[in-house]
Amino acid sequence: MNTDLAPGANKDLPASQEPASAPGQRTQVQKSVRLMVFRVGVLVVFFAVWWSTSGTLIDKFFLPSPVRVVQELVDWVKDGSLWRNILATLLPGLKGFVIATVAAFILGYALAMARFASDVLEPYITALYGIPIISIVPLLILWFGIGDELAVAVAVLASFFLMFYNVYFGIREVSPVLIDQVLIAGGSSWDIAWRVRLPSALVWVVAGMKVAVPHSIVGVVVAEFLTGNKGVGFLLASNANQFNSAGTFAAVVVLASMSFTLDRLLSLLTRRALSWKEATRPQ
Amino acid sequence: MAEAVKSPGAPLLRLDKVAVRFGAGRDVLAGVSVAVQAGEFVTLLGPSGCGKSTLLNLTAGTLRPREGQIIFDGHPVTTINRDVGYVTQEDTMLPWLTLAANVGLPLKMRRVKRDEIRDRVMALLQRFSLDKAAHLYPSQLSGGMKKRGLFARALIYEPRLLLMDEPFAALDAQMRAQLQVEFRRVVRETGSAALFVTHDIEEAALVSDRVVVLGGGPPAGVVAEITIDLGANRDAETLRFDAAFRDIGRTLQDALRKARGDGS
Numbered sequence A: 001m002n003t004d005l006a007p008g009a010n011k012d013l014p015a016s017q018e019p020a021s022a023p024g025q026r027t028q029v030q031k032s033v034r035l036m037v038f039r040v041g042v043l044v045v046f047f048a049v050w051w052s053t054s055g056t057l058i059d060k061f062f063l064p065s066p067v068r069v070v071q072e073l074v075d076w077v078k079d080g081s082l083w084r085n086i087l088a089t090l091l092p093g094l095k096g097f098v099i100a101t102v103a104a105f106i107l108g109y110a111l112a113m114a115r116f117a118s119d120v121l122e123p124y125i126t127a128l129y130g131i132p133i134i135s136i137v138p139l140l141i142l143w144f145g146i147g148d149e150l151a152v153a154v155a156v157l158a159s160f161f162l163m164f165y166n167v168y169f170g171i172r173e174v175s176p177v178l179i180d181q182v183l184i185a186g187g188s189s190w191d192i193a194w195r196v197r198l199p200s201a202l203v204w205v206v207a208g209m210k211v212a213v214p215h216s217i218v219g220v221v222v223a224e225f226l227t228g229n230k231g232v233g234f235l236l237a238s239n240a241n242q243f244n245s246a247g248t249f250a251a252v253v254v255l256a257s258m259s260f261t262l263d264r265l266l267s268l269l270t271r272r273a274l275s276w277k278e279a280t281r282p283q
Numbered sequence B: 001m002a003e004a005v006k007s008p009g010a011p012l013l014r015l016d017k018v019a020v021r022f023g024a025g026r027d028v029l030a031g032v033s034v035a036v037q038a039g040e041f042v043t044l045l046g047p048s049g050c051g052k053s054t055l056l057n058l059t060a061g062t063l064r065p066r067e068g069q070i071i072f073d074g075h076p077v078t079t080i081n082r083d084v085g086y087v088t089q090e091d092t093m094l095p096w097l098t099l100a101a102n103v104g105l106p107l108k109m110r111r112v113k114r115d116e117i118r119d120r121v122m123a124l125l126q127r128f129s130l131d132k133a134a135h136l137y138p139s140q141l142s143g144g145m146k147k148r149g150l151f152a153r154a155l156i157y158e159p160r161l162l163l164m165d166e167p168f169a170a171l172d173a174q175m176r177a178q179l180q181v182e183f184r185r186v187v188r189e190t191g192s193a194a195l196f197v198t199h200d201i202e203e204a205a206l207v208s209d210r211v212v213v214l215g216g217g218p219p220a221g222v223v224a225e226i227t228i229d230l231g232a233n234r235d236a237e238t239l240r241f242d243a244a245f246r247d248i249g250r251t252l253q254d255a256l257r258k259a260r261g262d263g264s
Helices: A022-053 A066-079 A081-113 A115-129 A133-144 A148-172 A176-184 A189-227 A232-241 A245-271 B052-060 B099-109 B114-127 B143-155 B173-190 B201-207 B243-259
Strands: B013-021 B027-036 B041-045 B067-072 B084-087 B161-165 B193-198 B210-215 B221-227
Touching: A022 A066, A066 A081, A066 A245, A081 A115, A081 A148, A081 A189, A081 A232, A081 A245, A115 A148, A133 A148, A133 A189, A148 A189, A176 A189, A176 B084, A189 A232, A189 A245, A189 B099, A232 A245, B013 B052, B027 B041, B027 B052, B027 B067, B027 B210, B027 B221, B041 B052, B041 B201, B041 B243, B052 B067, B052 B084, B052 B161, B052 B193, B084 B143, B099 B114, B099 B143, B114 B143, B143 B173, B173 B201, B193 B201, B201 B243, B210 B243, B221 B243
Parallel strands: B041 B193, B041 B210, B084 B161, B161 B193
Antiparallel strands: B013 B027, B013 B067, B210 B221
């Protein structure tokens, strides 16, 4: 965003004007450390309970020990199948997400600006959104065959509506008073779109992305689960079919790790654009 | 803007027999005529809901009258009026821009050069004692700082008329008194005229050259016009003990009573 009018303003200020004081920073660090300790604690407790119940309270066939799951993961790393399958899932997932986002932006922006058209189309969009993706997969197999195209198509469908609704409401909910103010101050329609509507919608869009990216991955996994011969979904299905619960759990761990990593990457990528949301009053 | 109808000595703004109606209801304003001369400070005073803000919106071009016309600088206002600055009751800072970027936005949109924008923004922020907060986001500013920032944004492109809709309403008494004086001084220095809305009698007397009292109805109309002759430089603390200021206060109070339809 346009924060270029006061370059280096922070550097020029005396210490008393700095947004965060040293004690404030210390408290922040203490909070972060405390949070991290508790998060790690939850993980440790989770694994301890898992480890102690596997083979005692629950049969190892149904709940393998975490050590077995890690061994399975190590084997996949060693034979290279882990990265190969992660990439096989990730690439169509991201392709689908990008296609869905572009389409959602165009349609969401257009409908947010055309109230009558959005009123006309609203029942159809709501009806389409309600269709379970899995019920369309057979149709998609007919159209796209079995392969990457199918995975991409499922990923598009899985993430499109999430992005569409966020773009639509993000653009539509901009305060008309804000728009009038920018127009009076000399803004053009382009200024309204670029300097008001899009930045204003960005919070919604980022929130949508954080849900849509994992959904597009889930879409690919569903396609792989049903038809694939590669990808994490395939790993999941093939291990489950062979009653290898350790392999099935390992595939689930891989999926959870992928979702977590993508979420953190998205946060990192969008942090600068949303830095104003994190800004707090100087003490 | 449509065809010019300017004549020598004509006011900067003329609202001529304006009537406004919202939806299918009755008129909220009818037969309202108000003029503002260049450099003049005019306050619209009246009870809540009498249509004071509506007159500002008509002048800004965000609303059309059902009847009558609005002439600004000799031209009828038929679309958004980009020759005015407008400070509304709401906080209209763009939260994703720093204070400096917010204040400089009108110049950026008017394609002014980057260096010039920076210089003008910093100069104006200094006049409002906001230069140390230039890099802060609106969420990091106090209510008073935000309000001064909005004044600065409305003044940065040197509009000939500043529209202000109860700009001090949400501030505490001390901040309000300080800003009233500060705002009158800075607007005087820029040479702009101002059309100011309030329902506070003391505020109206303190900042204005002339007060137009609206009320009656509905539809509301102009009940009285009172000239405030207290000199150019005004200090709230001194004026409170001034007999002329108290007399004006009483006159405005009577007019406001009449505007409310209170016959006593």
